[in-house]
Amino acid sequence: MPHIRVSGLPELVVAKLSESLLEALADVCQAKPDSFILDWISTSQYRHGVKIDDIAQVEVLWFPKDPETHHRAEKVIREAVLKAYPNAKQVIIMFRQLAPSTYYKDGQHY
Secondary structure, eight states: OOEEEEESSOHHHHHHHHHHHHHHHHHHHTSOGGGOEEEEEOOOEEETTEEEOOEEEEEEEESOOOHHHHHHHHHHHHHHHHHHOTTOSEEEEEEEEOOGGGOEETTEEO
């Protein structure tokens, strides 16, 4: 935890991102890198009947954070995505707050 879902990028790019992005986000969040999970979601995006491959979407699911942490995490993610995949013309980053009372890991409640 946090969970990071990435779509709109090739799987190999996401695998490469996992080598450095999780460390950088752990630094922003003052957490252990092993606490982060990076998911690649295989999707196809279309606009006007044409497949597009220049929009990366990143969804971060985590417990509530302050706005400054969001800004710093967004910058780290955006810069990492653009470095790993220069073809991206847009990088969309969404933060979804999870309520600790609804999160369990291995039967343990947060």
